[in-house]
Amino acid sequence: MAYRVPRHPKVKDHASRQTFLARVVGLVLLWALVAVIALVGDRAIAPQHLPWKPLRVIDPVGLATKAKAARTGADPLACRQALGQGGVAFTAAPPTTGDCKVSDALILTSGLAPLKPAEAALSCKEALALTIWERQVVQPAAIEVLGQAVVGLDHYGSFACRRIYGRPEGPLSEHASANALDLAGFRLADGSSVSIAGDWKDQGAKGVFLRRVRDGGCKVFVTVLSPDYNVEHADHLHLDMGGWPSCN
Structure with missing residues (x-):
């Protein structure tokens, strides 16, 4: 030894x-x-790439935009300040009761292309992400690919007190907390439109535009689901700020 x-x-x-x-x-x-x-x-380095810089809706989408949108959106005061500083006007949505209580949702009134129907109750973080996406993804893509601006956003709804896919059991949908929007299509300045249902498979400019805004949405929203995901999303883009990160 x-x-x-x-x-x-x-x-x-x-x-x-x-x-x-x-x-x-x-x-x-x-x-x-x-x-x-x-x-x-x-x-x-540009502020949109730096997570410690304040979120501004006037900044282009960057590496830190999604994280900053989620963080800012989780603070009601900071979220409303970010919208206001970006020139976005809103009113308080009527509170809901029952199994899906939402007491602090917003209705956007100006500052981005109008929603149709207009009375869409959105959580502040959903409204914030939607504003960034419309300004920094949708409008640049429309000008570059379609040669004109988007003047309206058509949708199938935001708040809905239901479970995922409307099933009788299982987890609640993000719609149950006004934390999601089902985007159906876009109205353009010349009076024409682009729809998810009608133009997703288009081989020309409309199809390019739709995929551009879907891919750009994945850099802002937590979850983006398109017709490429499943048949239930064949006619809309599901855009939400909750749940598991997903881009399809």
Whole structure:
């Protein structure tokens, strides 16, 4: 059996101090690096890519937009401030009762292409994400691909006190908390329209536009479901700010 020479207590103390100092120095260097990145990032990187920067609906969609929209939307005051600062007007939706109580939903009145039907109750975080998507995804795509602006958003509903797919059992839908919108199509400046049901398989500009706004929506909303997902979504884009992240 090999014999190990015991280490002197002073040697152990010295080694412990060295380890402690190494850890302290490592932490100091790490935080210094974080500080440098933050400082450089604030000056050189656009705010939509920086998660610590405030969310603004006037900023293009960036790497941090989805996370910031979810975080800001979870704070009722911050969410309403972000909408107001972006020039979006809204009123309080009537509170609902029963199994699906929603007391702080909004109805958007101006600041983006009007919804039809207009009386769509939306949670603030859903309204915030919808505003960002309409301004920073839908309108640029419409101008670039279709050569004109979108002047209206047609939908099948926002709030609905029901379970997923209307089943008698199972979890409640995000619609039950006014946290989702089923977008049916877009009205264009020249009086024409683009619909999910009629134009999703279009091989031309309308089809390109619809996929562009679906893909862009995935960078803003938590969940985006399209006709590519299943037959239940053959005629609309399901856009919501809750549940599991999904882009289909």
